[in-house]
Amino acid sequence: MNDRLADGRKLPEPYLESIRILESAYLAHNDPIRQSGFSGGPDRWRTERSPLLEALDGDGEFLDLGCANGFLLESVVGWARDSGLTVIPYGVDLNPLLIQEAIRRFPDAAHHFWVANAWRWLPPKRFRWIYAIWDLVPPEMIPTLARHLLVNALRDDGAVIFGAYGSKSDVIPPMDIVGVLKAGDLPISGESSGGELPSGGPVTKFAWINRRDWLRRP
Numbered sequence: 471m472n473d474r475l476a477d478g479r480k481l482p483e484p485y486l487e488s489i490r491i492l493e494s495a496y497l498a499h500n501d502p503i504r505q506s507g508f509s510g511g512p513d514r515w516r517t518e519r520s521p522l523l524e525a526l527d528g529d530g531e532f533l534d535l536g537c538a539n540g541f542l543l544e545s546v547v548g549w550a551r552d553s554g555l556t557v558i559p560y561g562v563d564l565n566p567l568l569i570q571e572a573i574r575r576f577p578d579a580a581h582h583f584w585v586a587n588a589w590r591w592l593p594p595k596r597f598r599w600i601y602a603i604w605d606l607v608p609p610e611m612i613p614t615l616a617r618h619l620l621v622n623a624l625r626d627d628g629a630v631i632f633g634a635y636g637s638k639s640d641v642i643p644p645m646d647i648v649g650v651l652k653a654g655d656l657p658i659s660g661e662s663s664g665g666e667l668p669s670g671g672p673v674t675k676f677a678w679i680n681r682r683d684w685l686r687r688p
Contacts (some may be wrong), residue, residue, distance in 0.1 A: 480481035481589050486564070492538075501676045502541040505571065510638065512543060514665065518635070518674045519660035520549050523552040525631045525678040529556040530598025533623070536606045537561030540572025546601075549678065551585045560597060562586050569584055591616065600624060604634040604645050612647075615655020615678060620644060624681045631678040641668055644675045 496505045503515050510518070519542060519614045526532075532550075534543050543559040550557040561581040562571050589607055600619050607615050612632065617625070619630045632651065634644035648661055659680040665673030 471485050473576065479611065479614070481607060481611075481639055486587065489536075489564050493567050496538060497567060502539060502544075505539040505568075506541045507538065510608045514560075514638070515545070516549070518638075518665040519545065521664040521674065522546070522631055523549055523553065523627070524662040524674045525629050525660060525676065526550060526553075526555060526557070526599060528598070528627075530625070530628070531560055531595075532557045533560040533562070533593070533597040533598060533600045535602045536563050537563050537583070537610075538565075538568050539571055539574040540583075543572065544575050557599075558582075562588050562591060566589070596623060596625045598625050598628045599631060600628070600669070601631045601633065604632060604650075609645065609650055614657055616651060616654065616656055620679065620681055620684050626681055626685075629678045631676060634675045636667065636673045638665060638673050643667060643671055644673065647675050648677045651679065657683045657687055666688055670675065670688055 492507065496507060498580055499505050503512060508515055511658055523546065532546060537543055540561055547557045547559055559576055559579060561572050562584050564587055566585045569583050571583050572583050573595065583595055600623055602615065604612070624630060632647050634647040636642045636644035651658060656679055659678050661675065661677045663672035663675045667673055
């Protein structure tokens with residue numbers, strides 16, 4: 471993969487620009503949670519993000535696509551440790567100043583972080599887990615991104631995890647990430663959710679595809 475994925479599409483420039491402007495918006499805050507684009511505080515942060523760990527069934531490398539300041543990675547490493555798992559952090563982000571913040575969190579692993587467009591990026595190695603937030607690419611491109619990661623970036627014992635975030639304060643439910651992946655003819659190996667909207671239903675949803683399940687598909 472050089473400038474394009476196999477289907478020839480590029481991310482629209484306005485979409486890339488909407489990601490670039492997050493850098494200044496996030497770094498306007500000193501709170502690492504707010505630098506991650508979340509304003510709900512530490513308790514909700516854990517409640518609404520930690521269910522993604524249900525996809526982890528052992529030790530290994532964890533790549534966060536769109537890692538921002540690295541705080542989610544730091545959280546995942548800590549939550550995994552609490553469960554007896556060892557997670558090795560890796561991250562990619564389009565914004566160089568956010569990657570600098572991530573490296574400050576993991577100074578001994580500076581070589582684990584890259585400034586890159588995740589849609590166009592060919593990983594230098596394979597990972598046990600890869601996490602991608604739902605708005606990393608336009609919704610119609612999520613299945614293509616998933617297939618690229620399954621083919622080019624995952625270990626055979628790995629999984630790609632997609633997360634969709636709603637808003638508790640605005641009472642907005644998360645995208646149906648399971649439905650989006652299934653519509654792309656991708657097998658769902660597991661799903662989880664976190665938090666609760668005032669109107670009922672979860673604030674966040676997670677779905678993952680194990681590479682072995684994908685290789686077994688008809």
